[in-house]
Amino acid sequence: MTSSGSPQDLSILAELERKVLWLATWTIHHANHVRDNADGLKVGGHQASCASLATIMTALYFRTLRPQDRVAVKPHASPNFHAIQYLLGRQTRDKLEAFRGFKGAQSYPSRTKDTDDVDFSTGSVGLGVAQTLFSSLTQDYVRSHGWGLARPEGRMIALLGDAELDEGNIFEAMLEGWKQGLRNCWWIVDYNRQSLDAVVREGLWERYQNLFRNFGWDVVLLKYGALQETAFAEPGGEVLRQWIDSCPNQLYSALVFQGGAAWRKRLNDEIGDQGPVTALLERRSDDELARLMNNLGGHDLPSIIAAFDAVDHDRPVCFIAYTIKGYGLPLAGHKDNHAGLMTPAQMETFRKSMNIRPGEEWSRFEGLEHPAAEIEAFLDRVPFASAGNRSLLAERIAVPESLAVTIQTQMSTQLGFGALLNELGRGDTSVAARMVTASPDVTVSTSLGPWVNRRGLFAREALADTFKSERIPSTFNWEFSPKGQHIELGIAEMNLFSVLSALGLSHVINGERLLPIGTLYDPFIARGLDALNYACYQDARFILVATPSGITLAPEGGAHQSIAEPLIGMAQDGLAAFEPAFVDELAVILAFALDYIQREGGAEPSERNWLRDETGGSVYLRLSTRPIEQIKRNMTPALRQSIVDGAYWLRAPGPNCQLVVAYTGAVAPEAIQAVGLMAEDRRDIGLLAISSADRLNAGWAAACRARERGLIHARSHIERLFAGLPRHCGIVTVLDGHPATLAWLGAVSGHCVRPLGVEHFGQTGSIDELYRHYGIDASAIIAAAQVIAPGRPIRYLGAA
Numbered sequence: 176m177t178s179s180g181s182p183q184d185l186s187i188l189a190e191l192e193r194k195v196l197w198l199a200t201w202t203i204h205h206a207n208h209v210r211d212n213a214d215g216l217k218v219g220g221h222q223a224s225c226a227s228l229a230t231i232m233t234a235l236y237f238r239t240l241r242p243q244d245r246v247a248v249k250p251h252a253s254p255n256f257h258a259i260q261y262l263l264g265r266q267t268r269d270k271l272e273a274f275r276g277f278k279g280a281q282s283y284p285s286r287t288k289d290t291d292d293v294d295f296s297t298g299s300v301g302l303g304v305a306q307t308l309f310s311s312l313t314q315d316y317v318r319s320h321g322w323g324l325a326r327p328e329g330r331m332i333a334l335l336g337d338a339e340l341d342e343g344n345i346f347e348a349m350l351e352g353w354k355q356g357l358r359n360c361w362w363i364v365d366y367n368r369q370s371l372d373a374v375v376r377e378g379l380w381e382r383y384q385n386l387f388r389n390f391g392w393d394v395v396l397l398k399y400g401a402l403q404e405t406a407f408a409e410p411g412g413e414v415l416r417q418w419i420d421s422c423p424n425q426l427y428s429a430l431v432f433q434g435g436a437a438w439r440k441r442l443n444d445e446i447g448d449q450g451p452v453t454a455l456l457e458r459r460s461d462d463e464l465a466r467l468m469n470n471l472g473g474h475d476l477p478s479i480i481a482a483f484d485a486v487d488h489d490r491p492v493c494f495i496a497y498t499i500k501g502y503g504l505p506l507a508g509h510k511d512n513h514a515g516l517m518t519p520a521q522m523e524t525f526r527k528s529m530n531i532r533p534g535e536e537w538s539r540f541e542g543l544e545h546p547a548a549e550i551e552a553f554l555d556r557v558p559f560a561s562a563g564n565r566s567l568l569a570e571r572i573a574v575p576e577s578l579a580v581t582i583q584t585q586m587s588t589q590l591g592f593g594a595l596l597n598e599l600g601r602g603d604t605s606v607a608a609r610m611v612t613a614s615p616d617v618t619v620s621t622s623l624g625p626w627v628n629r630r631g632l633f634a635r636e637a638l639a640d641t642f643k644s645e646r647i648p649s650t651f652n653w654e655f656s657p658k659g660q661h662i663e664l665g666i667a668e669m670n671l672f673s674v675l676s677a678l679g680l681s682h683v684i685n686g687e688r689l690l691p692i693g694t695l696y697d698p699f700i701a702r703g704l705d706a707l708n709y710a711c712y713q714d715a716r717f718i719l720v721a722t723p724s725g726i727t728l729a730p731e732g733g734a735h736q737s738i739a740e741p742l743i744g745m746a747q748d749g750l751a752a753f754e755p756a757f758v759d760e761l762a763v764i765l766a767f768a769l770d771y772i773q774r775e776g777g778a779e780p781s782e783r784n785w786l787r788d789e790t791g792g793s794v795y796l797r798l799s800t801r802p803i804e805q806i807k808r809n810m811t812p813a814l815r816q817s818i819v820d821g822a823y824w825l826r827a828p829g830p831n832c833q834l835v836v837a838y839t840g841a842v843a844p845e846a847i848q849a850v851g852l853m854a855e856d857r858r859d860i861g862l863l864a865i866s867s868a869d870r871l872n873a874g875w876a877a878a879c880r881a882r883e884r885g886l887i888h889a890r891s892h893i894e895r896l897f898a899g900l901p902r903h904c905g906i907v908t909v910l911d912g913h914p915a916t917l918a919w920l921g922a923v924s925g926h927c928v929r930p931l932g933v934e935h936f937g938q939t940g941s942i943d944e945l946y947r948h949y950g951i952d953a954s955a956i957i958a959a960a961q962v963i964a965p966g967r968p969i970r971y972l973g974a975a
């Protein structure tokens with residue numbers, strides 16, 4: 176690039192700013208008024224929000240960013256992003272013309288759906304912002320472990336709306352960032368003082384400034400543009416500055432909307448002094464006065480560039496940039512402008528003012544004063560676009576088919592998880608080297624302790640465990656170092672999901688693969704659910720281990736009992752959910768998971784289970800603290816496959832089967848006991864162990880679709896398992912979770928199902944007491960069987 180901020184470059188940037196604004200507003204206009212819009216639905220506006228950020232994004236993308244920098248763009252500024260990529264030759268006209276349409280450019284930038292180099296998806300406000308913070312932490316993690324050092328360090332940048340700062344997850348992230356020594360992170364606040372419905376409170380910038388400074392950030396205020404600074408230096412200018420500083424947000428917005436004459440009247444009424452101030456105002460036409468009052472820092476290219484250029488350190492920086500929502504458009508400043516759309520007549524006037532000929536609306540260089548060749552040459556020099564494809568690739572780490580673990584006679588899946596990680600931690604495998612664990616203050620209580628003892632905690636700067644150096648006995652060695660492999664988080668579960676989202680994208684962002692495993696208590700998934708959904712939406716890859724779960728944690732208390740999570744596991748796209756009962760199953764599932772999270776192949780479903788396993792995804796393991804008697808058996812390849820596919824017969828049904836008991840997870844002993852007690856009174860009972868209701872259900876749905884498309888021989892795993900069942904046999908399902916999780920089994924081959932599970936919660940007690948109370952004990956299973964599979968009275972009914 177030629178000299179920084181040379182007048183020549185600045186004037187090209189100014190033209191590009193207008194071009195970005197034009198293309199973004201035109202894209203939205205086209206989707207609403209030009210393209211066939213048969214549904215009659217308004218194709219979301221956001222012209223005003225785009226205008227607000229057009230100057231900053233122009234400065235950022237065409238000048239400041241380097242290829243290694245990564246950006247989360249305010250969701251409703253998506254059209255700006257697509258316009259910039261279009262100008263850089265990285266977005267197609269077809270996609271822009273189909274904005275918000277089927278397979279068109281996305282309404283909110285999407286890593287997976289857009290094709291124009293989106294770093295981080297956004298949409299649910301606040302989450303993209305936190306993503307940048309944790310991505311910076313991830314970059315530090317990767318580099319501290321000696322990986323990716325050949326690549327330059329990048330900045331993680333969020334462009335956020337001012338109202339976006341209402342989202343609590345941002346502050347949770349900031350606190351964590353402070354604890355972790357955050358670096359290389361910029362947040363640029365589009366301080367237009369408007370949200371969706373309203374004009375924001377007065378003086379918020381000051382609150383933000385104090386907050387950010389408290390958390391160790393530098394704060395840069397971009398308040399006045401160059402025109403304003405010049406005016407302030409004139410006689411009477413100081414009075415004007417004071418007036419601007421004390422003008423309420425609502426009034427400023429209203430005057431912006433009304434324009435030059437309204438400004439003049441108001442300013443004359445309030446500060447007109449028949450002296451220097453009046454002269455200052457009179458030296459300017461109405462248009463010039465409006466331009467002066469609209470010339471806030473966030474719309475002044477030289478100020479923005481200077482502010483970005485001035486950062487010569489890696490401390491986190493918050494830029495608070497004063498802007499005008501709808502800047503340069505007739506929507507400017509109006510409090511209702513969030514979803515406002517310019518009318519065709521307004522667009523026509525705007526087109527003319529941009530010197531764009533009809534029919535040339537999409538032409539990249541139409542209406543610009545600089546010759547196209549000059550702009551093309553400038554665009555060719557843009558540093559951000561100089562390195563080609565910015566989406567990186569990382570090799571897959573080979574995962575052994577089976578993981579070592581010593582299984583005790585009685586063991587819980589949670590303990591099994593701890594033992595498996597302990598074994599992995601002991602070894603010297605590349606899998607273990609790439610694993611990184613994280614937990615929101617429940618590291619020890621989710622059984623990660625032994626792993627952490629072996630692998631240490633991560634911090635950029637080493638910190639000894641004082642208890643150890645003071646020789647105070649403790650089970651845990653809590654030493655922090657740059658080579659540590661566990662990220663200890665504060666309690667905020669949102670941050671767990673955000674860090675998993677960042678660690679789980681390291682292969683594409685840093686070109687270095689990590690195998691992230693996060694642990695938390697199962698009910699608190701709900702606390703971070705939107706962040707989990709967001710992580711899955713942008714295809715981050717991780718393993719989530721949730722334990723303890725359900726009412727099985729018994730004495731721990733009602734507020735910790737989870738009911739809905741198995742359904743979340745089924746319904747969450749991009750997340751394969753498992754709930755094993757036995758530790759050998761868990762070992763199989765964990766080995767599968769470590770491989771599955773690395774897959775990114777084609778989407779062809781396998782004829783074995785009709786699941787699209789080659790596309791991979793993230794994994795959720797719902798575990799329990801209940802010690803149960805383990806089964807001594809050989810793990811055969813067939814059993815291994817069935818566990819991964821979602822179910823196997825623990826006791827195969829006979830040819831005249833009257834009853835199937837299908838269970839998931841920690842209630843295995845109750846199901847086994849009930850089947851034992853009923854064996855004399857019902858013929859050929861089958862006992863189905865379900866390791867993944869989610870995968871079983873997904874495979875069934877996919878096989879149904881395949882048959883509907885004509886692949887009449889398609890059979891899913893559950894259909895094969897049920898193939899020999901007589902039609903009249905009844906199925907009792909049971910799990911420590913919502914009964915709907917397994918109720919669908921009846922629809923597979925038309926069997927009658929009585930689904931048992933937990934619908935209410937909140938009691939403490941022993942496991943026996945609670946299972947009885949909520950009706951998931953052996954007696955409840957037998958009572959359900961008696962009704963659903965009628966026959967002679969089951970003699971042990973009531974005795975279990």
Ligand SMILES: Cc1ncc(C[n+]2csc(CCOP(=O)(O)OP(=O)(O)O)c2C)c(N)n1
Nearest residue numbers: 224298299300336337338339365369370371
């Ligand atoms: C979690 C979440 N809640 C609500 C919304 C709907 N929404 C989109 S933008 C917005 C207000 C945005 O205001 P601000 O952040 O100030 O943006 P700008 O003024 O730049 O448009 C809201 C409520 C959302 N996208 N995400």
Ligand SMILES: [Mg+2]
Nearest residue numbers: 337338369370
């Ligand atoms: Mg706003």
